[in-house]
Amino acid sequence: PKTTTPTRSHTKPKTIAPRIVDIPSPAAMQQQMKRLRQKSSSQLVRMLPQENLFEAGPIRAVLRERGLTDQEIILSKRYNSAQVEDRLKLIDDLSILPAVTARRWLHWLLEDDNPDVRLRALSAIATTSDPRLYEVARNIAVHDQDPRVAKLASQIMEQAR
Numbered sequence: 001p002k003t004t005t006p007t008r009s010h011t012k013p014k015t016i017a018p019r020i021v022d023i024p025s026p027a028a029m030q031q032q033m034k035r036l037r038q039k040s041s042s043q044l045v046r047m048l049p050q051e052n053l054f055e056a057g058p059i060r061a062v063l064r065e066r067g068l069t070d071q072e073i074i075l076s077k078r079y080n081s082a083q084v085e086d087r088l089k090l091i092d093d094l095s096i097l098p099a100v101t102a103r104r105w106l107h108w109l110l111e112d113d114n115p116d117v118r119l120r121a122l123s124a125i126a127t128t129s130d131p132r133l134y135e136v137a138r139n140i141a142v143h144d145q146d147p148r149v150a151k152l153a154s155q156i157m158e159q160a161r
Helices: 026-037 041-050 053-065 070-079 084-096 099-109 115-126 133-143 147-160
Strands: none
Touching: 026 053, 041 053, 041 070, 041 099, 053 070, 070 084, 070 099, 084 099, 084 115, 099 115, 115 133, 115 147, 133 147
């Protein structure tokens, strides 16, 4: 009986074309830092997942200059998630941060497109000793399009008086 041995393939492994990365000059990086410093912290946090390595680094540097911790920068992934559940989970995760820091994030989440996120963020802010609570609630009661959010804001205003 004749046996056959398997043959090996003699094809070359595929090579991946190297990616060309345009590394900015030091002068260009300084100009970029100057532009980034003109943006709000919430704008910078929203920009993070969209940027490449050379653009994300300066954004993180500006955020750190403003006192945001690495822990907060990690939270930005949930803040920027397209999944509502992730943003709702972020509200729960904020409890590990100092109160002042958590309030900053909750204020940013009050601007979320999803009314459930805004409602939960407003509920969370109401449990803090936020000195701007009445002002924030008043603004939301007048401007929020979701009746549940506006109603909660009105209730918070009444309790804050």
